[in-house]
Amino acid sequence: MTNLYRQTILPVLSLFTSLGTLVCCALPALFVTLGMGAALAGLVSNAPWLVWLSAHKIWVFGVAGFMLAAAATLQWRARNAPCPADPAKARACMLMRKVSWWILGISIVVYAIGFFFAFVAVRVL
Numbered sequence: 001m002t003n004l005y006r007q008t009i010l011p012v013l014s015l016f017t018s019l020g021t022l023v024c025c026a027l028p029a030l031f032v033t034l035g036m037g038a039a040l041a042g043l044v045s046n047a048p049w050l051v052w053l054s055a056h057k058i059w060v061f062g063v064a065g066f067m068l069a070a071a072a073t074l075q076w077r078a079r080n081a082p083c084p085a086d087p088a089k090a091r092a093c094m095l096m097r098k099v100s101w102w103i104l105g106i107s108i109v110v111y112a113i114g115f116f117f118a119f120v121a122v123r124v125l
Contacts (some may be wrong), residue, residue: 011103014071017064018107021114024053024060029117057118064111071104 028050031040044050053060083093 010067010071010074011100011107014064014067015103015107015110017060017067018110018114020053021057021061021064021118022110023050024057024114025118026114026116028054029121061111061115061118064114068104068107068111071107075100075104 027043028040031037031043079097083090
């Protein structure tokens with residue numbers, strides 16, 4: 001169970017928290033930049049929790065950053081863990097390692113995009 005937690009559950013949770021940062025800050029900025037303010041207003045009226053996420057973006061990014069750091073740490077520590085001796089299980093083990101690294105990488109990219117729009121683009125643009 002611990003190996004499953006390290007290789008799949010935590011990277012997937014970090015992906016969801018990273019998507020929260022993207023929805024919180026990058027999506028509204030993209031809509032406004034593309035001149036789709038009415039679409040953003042419709043989105044906020046149908047999903048009012050987006051306003052709460054935007055108002056608490058420091059907490060959202062803090063939790064997401066913590067989850068990403070924890071996932072990356074556990075992935076790094078488990079990188080040389082042995083896989084089962086059975087060839088089929090060993091292939092599945094190696095495939096899951098690759099998939100979890102990809103999920104973690106995508107999560108970091110999504111987090112960086114959200115961070116840019118939440119904190120950098122506001123000051124630059």
